[in-house]
Amino acid sequence: MLIKNKERYTGREITSEKDYMRRRDFLKLSAWTLTAPALAPVRLFASDEDKNKYTALNAVRNKAMSIGEKPNSWTEITTYNNFYEFGTDKSAPSRNSRAFKPRPWSVAIDGLCDKPGHYQLEDLIPAKKLEERVYSLRCVEAWSMVIPWIGVPLKNILLKAQPRSTARFVEFTSVYRPSEMPGQRAHILDWPYMEGLRLDEALHPLTFLAVGVYGRVLPNQNGAPLRLVVPWKYGFKSIKSIVRIRFTDTMPVSTWQRLAPGEYGFYANVNPEVDHPRWSQRRERRIGTFFKRETQLFNGYADEVGALYKNLDLEKWY
Amino acid sequence: MKSSVAVFKTLIFLAGLAPLLWLIYRFLNDDLTANPVEFLVHQSGFWGLVYLMVVLSVTPVRRFTRWNGVIKVRRMLGLFAFFYVFLHFSIYLFLDRELYWDEIIPDIVKRPYITLGFTAFLILAALALTSTRGWIRRLGRRWQKLHRLVYGAALLAVVHFWWLVKADIREPALFAVIWIGLMAARFKNAAGQQSKMKK
Numbered sequence: 001m002l003i004k005n006k007e008r009y010t011g012r013e014i015t016s017e018k019d020y021m022r023r024r025d026f027l028k029l030s031a032w033t034l035t036a037p038a039l040a041p042v043r044l045f046a047s048d049e050d051k052n053k054y055t056a057l058n059a060v061r062n063k064a065m066s067i068g069e070k071p072n073s074w075t076e077i078t079t080y081n082n083f084y085e086f087g088t089d090k091s092a093p094s095r096n097s098r099a100f101k102p103r104p105w106s107v108a109i110d111g112l113c114d115k116p117g118h119y120q121l122e123d124l125i126p127a128k129k130l131e132e133r134v135y136s137l138r139c140v141e142a143w144s145m146v147i148p149w150i151g152v153p154l155k156n157i158l159l160k161a162q163p164r165s166t167a168r169f170v171e172f173t174s175v176y177r178p179s180e181m182p183g184q185r186a187h188i189l190d191w192p193y194m195e196g197l198r199l200d201e202a203l204h205p206l207t208f209l210a211v212g213v214y215g216r217v218l219p220n221q222n223g224a225p226l227r228l229v230v231p232w233k234y235g236f237k238s239i240k241s242i243v244r245i246r247f248t249d250t251m252p253v254s255t256w257q258r259l260a261p262g263e264y265g266f267y268a269n270v271n272p273e274v275d276h277p278r279w280s281q282r283r284e285r286r287i288g289t290f291f292k293r294e295t296q297l298f299n300g301y302a303d304e305v306g307a308l309y310k311n312l313d314l315e316k317w318y
Numbered sequence: 319m320k321s322s323v324a325v326f327k328t329l330i331f332l333a334g335l336a337p338l339l340w341l342i343y344r345f346l347n348d349d350l351t352a353n354p355v356e357f358l359v360h361q362s363g364f365w366g367l368v369y370l371m372v373v374l375s376v377t378p379v380r381r382f383t384r385w386n387g388v389i390k391v392r393r394m395l396g397l398f399a400f401f402y403v404f405l406h407f408s409i410y411l412f413l414d415r416e417l418y419w420d421e422i423i424p425d426i427v428k429r430p431y432i433t434l435g436f437t438a439f440l441i442l443a444a445l446a447l448t449s450t451r452g453w454i455r456r457l458g459r460r461w462q463k464l465h466r467l468v469y470g471a472a473l474l475a476v477v478h479f480w481w482l483v484k485a486d487i488r489e490p491a492l493f494a495v496i497w498i499g500l501m502a503a504r505f506k507n508a509a510g511q512q513s514k515m516k517k
Contacts, residue, residue, distance in 0.1 A: 072352075075352070076352040079351070079352060080351060080352035080353060084485065084486070088483075088484075088485070088486040090351060090352075090353070090356075090357075091351060141356075141484075143353055143356070186486075186488070188485050188486045189485055259485055260484075277429075278429055278431060278481075278482065279425075279429070280421050280424070280425070282421070283418075283421075285353065285355065285356075287352045287353055288352070291416060292416060
């Protein structure tokens with residue numbers, strides 16, 4: 001006798017009504033993404049003078065915490081971005097982020113801490129306290145840039161909230177504003193974007209909260225008005241446009257980890273020995289140079305951060 | 319009549335060349351983005367896929383419009399598809415991997431999306447080589463069988479694209495839909511012809 005298994009629906013294969021009502025948007029968007037590369041021959045008139053449109057910030061370079069390499073140009077840093085909230089093409093964030101309003105801005109700091117709060121950005125990071133740091137940023141896609149960030153050590157902000165002894169991790173959340181962020185109108189990633197660090201990583205003196213770049217406030221496409229910079233980890237850990245910082249006792253699950261746990265781990269430390277399943281991480285292309293270079297363990301910060309991972313199997317905890 | 323065919327062929331030739339000219343124009347204007355190698359790899363791959371879909375649509379277009387003239391540009395379109403795929407592979411080999419064989423070999427062996435892309439490249443190379451009049455004569459009936467591999471190569475190319483994107487599958491999904499549509503159009507026609515023959 002043949003018993004036919006009834007097909008089981010988990011509900012996942014059924015298009016939700018919301019998505020169904022937006023099917024034309026999907027088609028339009030699809031048609032647009034397909035033709036967009038062909039329709040974008042006109043240069044955005046990107047030039048380094050574009051910088052002058054942004055408010056200047058006063059900050060002295062912290063030489064001890066900076067690398068000696070020459071930074072990439074303003075144009076390179078502001079027109080070649082991975083910021084899927086504004087589209088997945090590298091040039092999309094600079095084109096699609098003009099409607100985004102980074103001011104006024106407030107940040108919630110909560111979770112396992114004694115002084116949780118809701119802060120206006122200017123109160124959280126006063127202009128007087130800013131410093132400049134030149135870091136290299138190594139993307140998981142095997143390219144890198146040298147960027148002069150302006151901001152404050154994350155540690156200074158976190159300690160103000162007085163984390164409790166039970167806090168072991170810090171979870172970060174990006175802003176969710178589909179009306180201003182066209183990429184969020186499609187379900188490319190599980191919005192809002194989230195990231196996490198171990199508390200000791202978050203308190204490391206290299207971990208930086210940036211509000212500016214190249215002596216100016218952050219352009220929208222670079223994560224205005226406030227973003228994380230963790231220079232020994234792949235770029236996607238450096239979450240942009242942060243609205244919430246939460247202390248927790250459980251390891252947060254980052255957005256990329258949720259999407260593809262076999263490809264993106266919680267740690268995401270730069271490591272030439274551990275390949276991404278789909279490409280080698282051994283070498284990288286520094287934007288603006290012709291030949292590739294060898295990738296360094298922890299992006300060259302092995303002396304500074306190696307101790308954090310003394311007992312960690314980096315193959316397993318990629 | 320003859321001159322209108324020549325005009326049609328010239329137009330298709332220029333259309334085939336257009337993406338290349340556009341990329342050269344952008345190169346001359348220093349407008350290949352901050353990462354020119356990545357941009358060129360993506361662009362050449364994209365246009366290779368586009369022309370693969372265009373060449374696959376020749377037969378359906380001919381059947382639906384009953385205009386046999388399109389067949390005259392099929393080989394040229396196929397060669398343009400191969401040209402962009404060849405460009406794609408060369409840029410990957412020389413500019414992206416800089417001929418580091420200890421990266422290229424594991425790429426092809428270990429990484430499924432590159433294995434598929436490389437297989438598609440080999441198939442298309444074989445088809446391009448055997449696209450001459452001499453080879454058509456030499457292979458006789460087997461020629462058509464061999465050249466049906468283009469359907470498979472196009473599918474491999476679509477999957478290659480699908481597997482390489484990090485999160486946004488909309489573009490490869492659109493190519494997949496087009497491929498399925500073109501296959502369905504063929505199948506429908508072939509089935510229709512067979513039933514006619516039975517009668």
